[in-house]
Amino acid sequence: MKTPRNAFKHALDKGEQQYGFWLGLCNPLSAELCGLCGYDWLLIDAEHAPNDLSAMHAQLLAIDNTPSQAVVRLVDDSASLIKQVLDLGAQTLLVPMVETAAQAEALVSAMHYPPRGTRGVGTALARAARWNQVEGYFDDADGEMCLLIQVESVRALDNLDSILEVAGVDGVFVGPADLAASMGHLGNPAHPDVKAAVEDALGRIRAAGKAAGTLATNKALARHYEACGAQFVALGVDTQVLANTAKSILANHRASGDSPPPQEPGNGAY
Numbered sequence: 138m139k140t141p142r143n144a145f146k147h148a149l150d151k152g153e154q155q156y157g158f159w160l161g162l163c164n165p166l167s168a169e170l171c172g173l174c175g176y177d178w179l180l181i182d183a184e185h186a187p188n189d190l191s192a193m194h195a196q197l198l199a200i201d202n203t204p205s206q207a208v209v210r211l212v213d214d215s216a217s218l219i220k221q222v223l224d225l226g227a228q229t230l231l232v233p234m235v236e237t238a239a240q241a242e243a244l245v246s247a248m249h250y251p252p253r254g255t256r257g258v259g260t261a262l263a264r265a266a267r268w269n270q271v272e273g274y275f276d277d278a279d280g281e282m283c284l285l286i287q288v289e290s291v292r293a294l295d296n297l298d299s300i301l302e303v304a305g306v307d308g309v310f311v312g313p314a315d316l317a318a319s320m321g322h323l324g325n326p327a328h329p330d331v332k333a334a335v336e337d338a339l340g341r342i343r344a345a346g347k348a349a350g351t352l353a354t355n356k357a358l359a360r361h362y363e364a365c366g367a368q369f370v371a372l373g374v375d376t377q378v379l380a381n382t383a384k385s386i387l388a389n390h391r392a393s394g395d396s397p398p399p400q401e402p403g404n405g406a407y
Contacts, residue, residue: 316334
């Protein structure tokens with residue numbers, strides 16, 4: 138048994154475009170379903186969705202059964218949480234609210250075993266090493282780890298150049314929603330000033346030799362950000378897709394005029 142290959146990381150290294158989908162339903166069945174839809178990567182969100190370690194585990198198992206690669210977004214930059222999630226078997230992490238080079242350097246350290254980093258050793262208890270049944274895990278593990286950091290504030294953009302100098306950061310994800318809030322445009326990530334800031338950040342990230350990413354659920358905007366350099370793009374969110382589709386089905390049915398008229402009380406309606 139060998140260390141699983143991180144196809145997402147290697148695709149980024151080769152400059153290949155990677156399309157993703159956001160998972161917030163915290164359910165392994167829906168995760169597996171989405172994994173069979175053709176997306177390159179699926180984002181298990183533990184920052185804003187109520188995903189604990191057990192829910193992450195179930196979804197990692199489900200996604201392993203599909204061609205997609207799992208990415209886990211943590212709630213914060215806690216080194217102890219990084220250790221737990223890596224031991225659980227995640228190989229690609231997205232860490233939100235990274236604002237300084239020092240913070241990025243600490244994250245790189247937490248992702249790797251000594252001497253390169255400070256990741257704790259507990260493979261007898263770790264699914265990542267299949268409980269010490271993966272041959273040569275320590276030889277291969279670091280090479281399959283992928284660190285994505287999220288820049289999503291004015292301070293982060295001010296420090297972006299120094300952040301991009303940190304070796305070991307595989308990709309930088311520009312978060313438009315929080316960036317909009319930081320710029321004074323809460324709830325309006327499509328504001329021209331926010332859009333211009335995202336465009337500039339994507340270009341700087343790619344110029345530094347890092348993979349650039351973002352979330353864009355509007356097709357035209359997604360294509361635009363791709364043209365600006367976004368290499369890994371999330372195109373949708375499961376909760377949003379479910380809500381919008383469910384509402385659309387009902388609205389379309391009501392608008393069609395094919396529904397029978399409501400029955401009067403007492404004639405068989407319950």
